[in-house]
Amino acid sequence: MAKRSGILATAATLGLVATLLSACGSDSDDALVWYINPDSGGQAAVAKACSKELGFEITTQVLPQAAGEQRIQLARRLAAEDPSIDLMSIDPPYTAEFANAGYLAPLPDDLQQRLRDQAFTGAAAAATWDDQLVVAPFWSNTQVLWYRKSFAEKAGLDLTQPVTWDQIIQAAADNGGKVAVQSNKYEGYAVWINALIAGAGGAIATDTEKGADATIEVDSAAGDDAAGVISELASSSAAPADMSVAQEGQAGATFGGDTGAFMVNWTYIWTNYDATQPDVKKDLGFARYPQTVAGEESRPPYGGIGIGVSAYSDHEDQAMHALECLTSPENQGINAEMTGNMPSSPAGYDYPALKDIYPQELLDLFQESLDAAAPRTVSPYWSDISGALQSRFHPPSSVDEDTPADAQKFIEDVLHQRSLL
Amino acid sequence: MTATATTPAATAGRATKSDRSNAENRLGMRLVAPAVVVMLIVTAWPMIQALYLSLFKYRLTTPDEKEFVGIGNYTSILTDGLFWKDTVNTVIIMVVTVAIELVIGFVFAMVMHRVIFARGVIRTSILIPYGIITVVSAFAWQFTFSLSNGWVNSWFDWLPGIAADTNWFGDHWPAMFAIMVSEIWKTTPFMSLLLLAGLSQVSEDMIEAAKVDGATWWQRLWKVVLPNMRAAIMVAVLFRALDAFRIFDNIFVMTRGAQDTESSSFLTYRQVIEQFQLGLGSALSVLLFLTVLLLAFLIVRLFRVDLAQARGES
Structure with a gap:
């Protein structure tokens, strides 16, 4: 008898488990x-x-x-x-x-x-x-140049016309303001570098369908222009103190602070200060993403x-x-x-x-920005390219005229597994 | 966790064995056979798989570009600056933490061994950190050293070099220090537990005899106690050194490898899990495995201890 009740108990347990399992599965069925x-x-x-x-x-x-x-x-x-x-x-x-x-x-x-x-x-x-x-595009984000109207007025900068990075860095430095960007060692920094290079008419990589054998073009005139902007800002008094660790949030805080002047950041900045800093919201202006090279249309991030x-x-x-x-x-x-x-x-x-x-x-x-936007290089190896790029361009204060060539070599080495990332 | 191959295979051929001991040996082999088969399936197979993968340029997300590269992965790793930087980090963490743990652990072992009142409470409280999950202890120590809500800065600001705004995770050495403190706090109890086992094996008679001969406490410690627990020390150091060399959780939680605090395990993790580099990552894990083997060999050599003896076998 004892044995039979044991078998019954086992059967009942198995039955219960099976019911539970099928209950779990039924959700994914339909x-x-x-x-x-x-x-x-x-x-x-x-x-x-x-x-x-x-x-x-x-x-x-x-x-x-x-x-x-x-x-x-x-x-x-x-x-x-x-x-x-x-x-x-x-x-x-x-x-x-x-x-x-x-x-x-x-x-x-x-x-x-x-x-x-x-x-x-x-x-x-x-x-x-x-x-x-x-994939089906669902939502799209882009960056614009956000500025404090009072500061632009003080600096005498006309933002109804396209402006260059050089202009806003100078204007900020001359008037005690900061230019907030994203330049922590993370994907957002690659977003900025990509926009700068694209804005100078270049691209980080071409022939990406060749996978790891894609042509890397960081070591180019456009790459030099991009490195020039980064090093100009990093060595200028317009650089925020936390530039090397700044992500979107820190940039927003710098911009909302006393020395806030200019910032490149995503669309949601428009509602960012509504609740906490209504006076900043009143002073908030917006313009097209700055040009890397004067006269050449900017290519905002995507x-x-x-x-x-x-x-x-x-x-x-x-x-x-x-x-x-x-x-x-x-x-x-x-x-x-x-x-x-x-x-x-x-x-x-x-x-x-x-x-x-x-x-x-x-x-x-x-x-308008979304139509002109330059998406990051579409490549199955983007995460490697981006990681290698960040590794050589970070911290921003270390960027100089050798950086593009150095980064180019490192990206190629990483793609061909000659270097560890 | 620590899978060390400690079975001495050198018992055969010592002397001609009796029929009875031969039969016992055969029975023993039959009894362990199921366990060996299971071990082969769950341990040897993944290891062979890793060895095989390490010969390929293979990325999970670009399977079509899988390509046989022979020892190419190994040469790129061994000639890479990052690999050596991380190896040096790991060695520093291992040497410093094991050395400090050995000293503190021995003191704790002595306390646990000699204490005459509240024995259970004292032993338990010494062992508590070891019962805490490493990830939890890493978070606790991260908060401890945190700039905004930690207590280290406010309690120790009278020390030179520590101020209210000292950012422990903002620089290489302070971050390494924080990681090592967490590691030491967490694993010293384990060390002292192993040493306690060795301490209780030291015969009281010998200590008494030394006392009668007029040896001081210090002499008894160095001439009687320590030499007699060499095997236990060796096991403790071996286990902890191998564990410390594979440090991962503390770094993952506290710095994520920032400020060049990455260890060899962390580098392997990033290659395999984050970058899907199955080939390169497998090569790294094979190298990690070989390093651990080499370490085990060196430590066994250094202490000249027969492991069978350490386990109390004849």
């Missing part, structure tokens, strides 16, 4: 899972709206905070062909890496065409690898999120429908209203609520 980067609820709201519209459920799973950690988690799951990811939010610098590795399901041609027609030029460029649009469909998803067709819904101009508008992450399409900018938050000239400037 709902799409979208891995999102953390935000203030925009993506979850959009997922809910599309679940209602399409008649199937889209659930969200939140990725880690840092973009690099998001990349690691997604790549490791995808390398293991994890079918539990259907859709994912991907940072532009890693799009090429994922597409090249075969992690992203190819988008149908007609869908690619519609998404490309809808998006800003810069947004589509950042989402393209090997002539294919591999950031944002594209949504990709996993190549290992069991629901690819549904995911494609979901993708189109999630990135519709209206949903881009909903997301922008909730998070401050601006739409990736001109149509998204027509979302009425945005006009209540941002002045029309600023919305126009954002769109």
